Amino acid sequence: MATYKAPLKDMRFVLREVIDFKEVTALPPFGEVTPDLVDAILEEAAKLCENVLFPLNRSGDEEGCHYENGVVRTPKGFKEAYTQFIDGGWTNITTDPKFGGQGLPATLGFVVQEMITSANLSFGMYPGLSHGAYEALRAHGKPELQQRYLPKLGDGTWSGTMCLTEPHCGTDLGMLRTRAEPQADGSYAITGTKIFISAGEHDLTENIIHLCLARLPDAPGGTKGISLFIVPKFLPTDDGKPGAANGVRCGAIEHKMGIKASATCVMNFDGAKGWMVGEPNKGLNAMxxxxxxxxxxxxxxxxxxxxxxxxxxxxxxxxxxxxxxxxxxxxxxxxxxxxxxxxxxxxxxxxxxxxxxxxxxxxxxxxxxxxxxxxxxxxxxxxxxxxxxxxxxxxxxxxxxxxxxxxxxxxxxxxxxxxxxxxxxxxxxxxxxxxxxxxxxxxxxxxxxxxxxxxxxxxxxxxxxxxxxxxxxxxxxxxxxxxxxxxxxxxxxxxxxxxxxxxxxxxxxxxxxxxxxxxxxxxxxxxxxxxxxxxxxxxxxxxxxxxxxxxxxxxxxxxxxxxxxxxxxxxxxxxxxxxxxxxxxxxxxxxxxxx
Amino acid sequence: MATYKAPLKDMRFVLREVIDFKEVTALPPFGEVTPDLVDAILEEAAKLCENVLFPLNRSGDEEGCHYENGVVRTPKGFKEAYTQFIDGGWTNITTDPKFGGQGLPATLGFVVQEMITSANLSFGMYPGLSHGAYEALRAHGKPELQQRYLPKLGDGTWSGTMCLTEPHCGTDLGMLRTRAEPQADGSYAITGTKIFISAGEHDLTENIIHLCLARLPDAPGGTKGISLFIVPKFLPTDDGKPGAANGVRCGAIEHKMGIKASATCVMNFDGAKGWMVGEPNKGLNAMxxxxxxxxxxxxxxxxxxxxxxxxxxxxxxxxxxxxxxxxxxxxxxxxxxxxxxxxxxxxxxxxxxxxxxxxxxxxxxxxxxxxxxxxxxxxxxxxxxxxxxxxxxxxxxxxxxxxxxxxxxxxxxxxxxxxxxxxxxxxxxxxxxxxxxxxxxxxxxxxxxxxxxxxxxxxxxxxxxxxxxxxxxxxxxxxxxxxxxxxxxxxxxxxxxxxxxxxxxxxxxxxxxxxxxxxxxxxxxxxxxxxxxxxxxxxxxxxxxxxxxxxxxxxxxxxxxxxxxxxxxxxxxxxxxxxxxxxxxxxxxxxxxxx
Known part of the structure; x- marks a missing residue:
């Protein structure tokens, strides 16, 4: 049987003796990152990965994700593991303290990420994609969008996606066709089909936040006419709860060679309400x-x-x-x-x-x-x-x-x-x-x-x-x-x-x-x-x-x-x-x- | 979608212009192998592979083989394709004319084999294993065994297997434990478990002929104490029909990464009747x-x-x-x-x-x-x-x-x-x-x-x-x-x-x-x-x-x-x-x- 124990000794050796992690902990924001803290984090991460995530790797592959009528069910045990994962604060370790994150070094995030993907690559896709959405929003989102979404994406109660690919365009995003129509209230109505959307739909979180590339009506052709929008599955209420369903729906999941426990979704946007992230036509930079x-x-x-x-x-x-x-x-x-x-x-x-x-x-x-x-x-x-x-x-x-x-x-x-x-x-x-x-x-x-x-x-x-x-x-x-x-x-x-x-x-x-x-x-x-x-x-x-x-x-x-x-x-x-x-x-x- | 057309032009180029196939057709038994005959064979093989075998490749992978209570069902369409395959004489093209074969050059067999595996590797395993069993029997079997089995293995109404591997030994056959007890009638009672037996059980042929490595009671240890036996699924009657069931049964099929339409079987021999092929303790040579x-x-x-x-x-x-x-x-x-x-x-x-x-x-x-x-x-x-x-x-x-x-x-x-x-x-x-x-x-x-x-x-x-x-x-x-x-x-x-x-x-x-x-x-x-x-x-x-x-x-x-x-x-x-x-x-x- 496949086997995995986190190589903690080797990880510590690299941090302490090879790459001079002290240079990192000497940086201004990391004053409290002591060797003891690092050790405690590595040991807790190892326990979670070895005992919770790794045992679900094989069963998750056999069971895969199930799609029915727009709903995606992850394999048995994934929901419980995800709850344990966010309860332990693991989605938030390197995120911005301004939005509730722990603000630990990216280096440490890499060590934990290595363990997660060693244990269960499919599982790691769910928080992994959120992290990408978080970063784009933090770098380019307006403050009110950041306030609304970053704490939830950070603590993992909501998850994120990156909606780029369309059936006829992957590498060449200049050809993308998804449209964004400006609405009177400053939002946009997003319409189009995206494919290969990891974690596009699933049952692990109460909301799913799509970061979606689309074209404004007057946008120039090619990559210079692409803008980025944030499109939640459920429109957040003023008190930050998931509210009314938005016009975005999972049309199917792909049957794949591997990472079968990771839902790879076809996402249909049908006049879904979204808000622009970053500048018009500069979406690719933000992405x-x-x-x-x-x-x-x-x-x-x-x-x-x-x-x-x-x-x-x-x-x-x-x-x-x-x-x-x-x-x-x-x-x-x-x-x-x-x-x-x-x-x-x-x-x-x-x-x-x-x-x-x-x-x-x-x-x-x-x-x-x-x-x-x-x-x-x-x-x-x-x-x-x-x-x-x-x-x-x-x-x-x-x-x-x-x-x-x-x-x-x-x-x-x-x-x-x-x-x-x-x-x-x-x-x-x-x-x-x-x-x-x-x-x-x-x-x-x-x-x-x-x-x-x-x-x-x-x-x-x-x-x-x-x-x-x-x-x-x-x-x-x-x-x-x-x-x-x-x-x-x-x-x-x-x-x-x-x-x-x-x-x-x-x-x-x-x-x-x-x-x-x-x-x-x-x-x-x-x-x-x-x-x-x-x-x-x-x-x-x-x-x-x-x-x-x-x-x-x-x-x-x-x-x-x-x-x-x-x-x-x-x-x-x-x-x-x-x-x-x-x-x-x-x-x-x-x-x-x-x- | 994956695509396959037999590269006939390239195949002919190699045969005619690169390797001097004329040297082969000049050999004594191949006097009737004219360029026209070769062409006709290649074209017929191409049609079969492109139109019958290749279309079953994808569906065979999705459906896989099914095991229930000792019986193995191959994917939809395989039985019909196999019937067409043996009706066309494809199992017999390079086999010995003495036993009903067409006796064509091995070189030509390679060309056809390339097409079959290009089209459908899983399908190719069923006749492919028969071919190995045929060769061992033809090289080492007693005349009465050859008379009984070779024509049927050749024309594909029966199929063959190679039973070597056991759970604890693959590469190192010296450790194998399957026993062969001599019986009064000159046959042997074979008992043991073999794994990874391709085509060990399936629904394509009326009988399955196992070539099985086992140890005589007085055999020396290691590879010098291994003998080869032929063990049919059904004991042939005197008129060459499959008769009474023998004591060999498929216990399970493996769930594999690929070649899912090829049944990979656990075969349990429980005092099954077999006959020795070749010399005692020289089974490995024959194999x-x-x-x-x-x-x-x-x-x-x-x-x-x-x-x-x-x-x-x-x-x-x-x-x-x-x-x-x-x-x-x-x-x-x-x-x-x-x-x-x-x-x-x-x-x-x-x-x-x-x-x-x-x-x-x-x-x-x-x-x-x-x-x-x-x-x-x-x-x-x-x-x-x-x-x-x-x-x-x-x-x-x-x-x-x-x-x-x-x-x-x-x-x-x-x-x-x-x-x-x-x-x-x-x-x-x-x-x-x-x-x-x-x-x-x-x-x-x-x-x-x-x-x-x-x-x-x-x-x-x-x-x-x-x-x-x-x-x-x-x-x-x-x-x-x-x-x-x-x-x-x-x-x-x-x-x-x-x-x-x-x-x-x-x-x-x-x-x-x-x-x-x-x-x-x-x-x-x-x-x-x-x-x-x-x-x-x-x-x-x-x-x-x-x-x-x-x-x-x-x-x-x-x-x-x-x-x-x-x-x-x-x-x-x-x-x-x-x-x-x-x-x-x-x-x-x-x-x-x-x-």
């Missing part, structure tokens, strides 16, 4: 606030699933007796050796483990960049953090989710034929992980965002900052012989990034297809390099830990896992650099009809 | 005859699914309008360009296309090796073909199925969020393909078979033959400037294979874990090299075709696809060579408890 946060959130889902996949595979590999070690029996008194004796099984486990641990460090570092970008009292520090954050967002989204799927598939492979059987729970991880590579911008779109926008923004300053950060680490540790095995491969990898970016700069100006042709491979190359950097930082922390001498096994394991990454994963960068320099020619040679 | 054939069959499943995935993705990419080309609108009068204008979409399609076409050539070449190994009148030619066949079997099984899954996943990715929705049919390809990497020996086992057995067998002669074959092609084409773009990368790739094998020879003797550590990467390296060789042969055929000048678009497309493979897929070999030479150290460093 992007929420989209960027959501993209990092989806990246965390990749990490979350990868961790559960790894734990499940490792437990099975230690338990399943089959065959003998190539170097002689290791369990001579048993009928066979546990399959973990086999190098190829370890290869699979170490791909998972070296990803999860490196990605965790990278993720929490990104979390700390959010906190610094928002709360540093130094403008240059805020800008630097935000630059890195912008650059790393598509990398985290695409690489983490690709690896979440790979890790889930490796768990199935470790289980052999048993992995294909539903009751063992690992094939569900493959099906659930698959959506993360698709939603919030398919991973190819992330790669285009990286090469087409992020690498070039501000004259390349964010990219220079990342390279500068990594080169700084190399320079600082190059002389240390203990660090050579991590620093040297990192230096080669960053050389390949520089070479590839140079190739792109020389070619993509003349031919924009060169950027598209390089995008996915360059994203992967940069992701692997960022991971190698994090493994360098982990190794440094491990050597420091060994110096202290209290928990040598733990630190030696970190070093061994980092060595695996450097020697058996990072070499992919050689192939990627070749592929990038092969250019767009082989891709564009064929006529469309030749496919 | 391996069938297993090797089955492994190639599973490889073909990978190719079959990859083709459907490619066709579905290409059709969608040409149809879906979303966004604009980076180099300016290509469909200026439409609301957006079809997504095939994007280099990254083409990258995904070309990975699929270059795999399917190269793998098809490799597969049919392997098919021709079967025919030569069985029917050449020259002993050295038979041996040479068999050597290559042995070596290529694990490569075809593992690489084709890994790529079948990758191709299916790329189809989902091309569809974006729509790919995750069941009704569009591409997510089913991912779920169905996933089993092919697991059954008939998980792909890690294939890799161990390659490095631990096949590379070393006969003092390395089979490996020398493959390298010799490829080096011969390089030598013959090196001077041709038109071929340089294919020959040069092939030469580099084969150099990496030689380097890696050398590394292994130097290290695996001292430490057998080195073989396990290199196995998966070396299999992939050799597979990519074999594919580059096939692309070389395809390119040569394409240049010859261009010379003739009748169908230039077709041949130019082949060359362009081959260039993509050489420049954007084959570079993976650089990373693989590095990873192999990193050795086993990083894999074995951790204690089991550290996972």
């Amino acid at each position: 992007f606030v929420m989209m960027n946060a959501a993209r990092l959130g989806v990246g965390m889902q990749g990490l979350g699933i990868a961790e559960t996949a790894y734990q499940s595979a490792a437990a099975y590999a230690k338990d399943r007796l089959q065959g003998r070690s190539l170097t002689g029996p290791k369990n001579a008194n048993g009928p066979a050796d546990p399959i973990i004796v086999h190098p190829d099984v370890r290869r699979m486990l170490l791909i998972q483990k070296s990803f999860a641990e490196g990605a965790r460090a990278l993720a929490y570092w990104v979390g700390s960049l959010i906190d610094k970008a928002h709360h540093s009292d130094n403008a240059e520090a805020r800008e630097a953090a935000d630059d890195l954050l912008q650059l790393l967002t598509p990398i985290v989204k695409a690489y983490f989710t690709d690896m979440g799927s790979e890790s889930a598939n490796l768990a199935v492979q470790t289980y052999g034929g048993h992995g294909f059987i539903r009751e063992h729970g690992v094939e569900q991880l493959v099906r659930d992980a698959r959506i993360t590579q698709l939603y919030e911008g398919a991973n190819g779109i992330q790669a285009l965002d990286l090469v087409g926008r992020k690498l070039m923004m501000k004259g390349g300053k964010p990219a220079q900052r990342l390279l500068g950060e990594i080169n700084g680490f190399i320079a600082a540790n190059k002389a240390d012989p203990k660090m050579a095995e991590f620093v040297e491969p990192l230096e080669k990898a960053i050389g390949r990034v520089q070479e590839s970016v140079m190739y792109l700069m020389q070619n993509a100006m003349k031919n924009p297809d060169e950027a598209g042709a390089a995008a996915t491979d360059l994203l992967r190359l940069m992701a692997l390099t960022a991971m190698a950097y994090m493994w360098g930082r982990i190794a440094k922390a491990a050597h420091a830990g060994l110096q202290a001498g209290t928990d040598n096994d733990f630190y030696e394991t970190k070093l061994a896992t980092g060595r695996f990454f450097a020697r058996r994963v990072l070499p992919q960068t050689t192939a990627l650099a070749h592929q990038i320099k092969a250019g767009s020619e082989t891709l564009m040679a064929l006529k469309a009809e030749a496919f | 391996f005859v069938m297993m090797n054939a089955a492994r190639l069959g599973v490889g073909m499943q990978g190719l079959g699914i990859a083709e459907t995935a490619y066709q579905s993705a290409a059709a969608y990419a040409k149809d879906r309008l979303q966004g604009r080309s980076l180099t300016g609108p290509k469909n200026a009068n439409g609301p957006a360009d079809p997504i095939i204008v994007h280099p990254d979409v083409r990258r995904m399609l070309l990975i699929q296309k270059s795999f399917a076409e190269g793998a098809r050539a490799l597969a049919y070449w392997v098919g021709s090796l079967i025919d030569k190994a069985h029917h050449s009148d020259n002993a050295e030619a038979r041996e040479a073909a068999d050597d290559l066949l042995q070596l290529l079997t694990p490569i075809v099984k593992a690489y084709f199925t890994d790529m079948g899954s990758e191709s299916a996943n790329l189809a989902v990715q091309t569809y974006g969020g729509h790919g995750f929705i069941r009704e569009h049919g591409v997510e089913q390809l991912v779920r169905d393909a996933r089993i092919t990497q697991l059954y008939e020996g998980a792909n890690g086992i294939q890799a161990l078979d390659l490095v631990g057995r096949k590379l070393m067998m006969k003092g390395g002669k089979p490996a020398q033959r493959l390298l010799g074959e490829i080096n011969g092609f390089i030598a013959a084409n090196k001077a041709d400037p038109k071929m340089a773009e294919f020959v040069e990368p092939l030469e580099k790739a084969i150099g990496r294979v030689q380097e890696s094998v050398m590394y292994l020879m130097q290290n695996a003797m001292k430490n057998p874990d080195e073989a396990g550590a290199a196995a998966t990467d070396l299999l992939r390296l050799m597979a990519l090299t074999a594919m580059a060789y096939m692309w070389g042969r395809i390119a040569k055929a394409a240049h010859a075709g261009l010379q003739a000048g009748t169908d230039n678009d077709f041949y130019e497309t082949k060359l362009a696809t081959g260039r993509f493979f050489a420049r954007r897929v084959l570079p993976q070999t650089t990373a693989l060579a590095h990873q192999i030479k990193a050795g086993s150290e990083t894999l074995m460093a951790l204690k089991a408890e550290a996972f």
